[in-house]
Amino acid sequence: MAAIYPHIAVCVDRSEPAADALRHARHLFEATGAERLSVVHVAPWPLMYAGEAAGWTPPQQDMEESAQAWLDEQTADLPGATGVLLDGYPPVAVCDWAADNDVSVLIAASHRGLVERVLLGSFAGYLVRHAPCAVLLTRPPETPGKKR
Numbered sequence: 001m002a003a004i005y006p007h008i009a010v011c012v013d014r015s016e017p018a019a020d021a022l023r024h025a026r027h028l029f030e031a032t033g034a035e036r037l038s039v040v041h042v043a044p045w046p047l048m049y050a051g052e053a054a055g056w057t058p059p060q061q062d063m064e065e066s067a068q069a070w071l072d073e074q075t076a077d078l079p080g081a082t083g084v085l086l087d088g089y090p091p092v093a094v095c096d097w098a099a100d101n102d103v104s105v106l107i108a109a110s111h112r113g114l115v116e117r118v119l120l121g122s123f124a125g126y127l128v129r130h131a132p133c134a135v136l137l138t139r140p141p142e143t144p145g146k147k148r
Contacts, residue, residue: 017109091126
């Protein structure tokens with residue numbers, strides 16, 4: 001019998017909610033007998049750092065090498081997992097990659113606050129509206145005394 005989700009992809013960044021999404025993806029991968037598990041990270045765009053009268057931008061290659069090293073660490077103890085490093089605007093890059101790679105389900109954390117969503121947009125919201133496959137969103141853990 002074929003797996004319900006032959007290719008599971010999980011979107012990760014350096015946040016605790018994304019680490020939780022990775023745990024969910026690993027569990028789903030093991031429980032369903034999926035054929036592939038892709039751990040997807042979008043390399044950050046270089047930002048200009050201003051100092052006195054000049055600006056400095058870290059080399060893109062250095063940022064990508066650092067992102068690849070971090071991604072390799074994340075997948076090191078995941079048998080059968082493949083790290084995928086993308087660049088570009090994160091939600092678009094992920095949706096385009098998913099469409100080109102026959103992804104069955106995308107897993108991501110939904111954890112940006114209101115201010116971040118207004119300034120940066122909602123990564124999870126974009127996936128829900130534009131992904132070429134099913135999307136599973138994990139919620140951030142409850143904070144005592146704070147309503148969602």
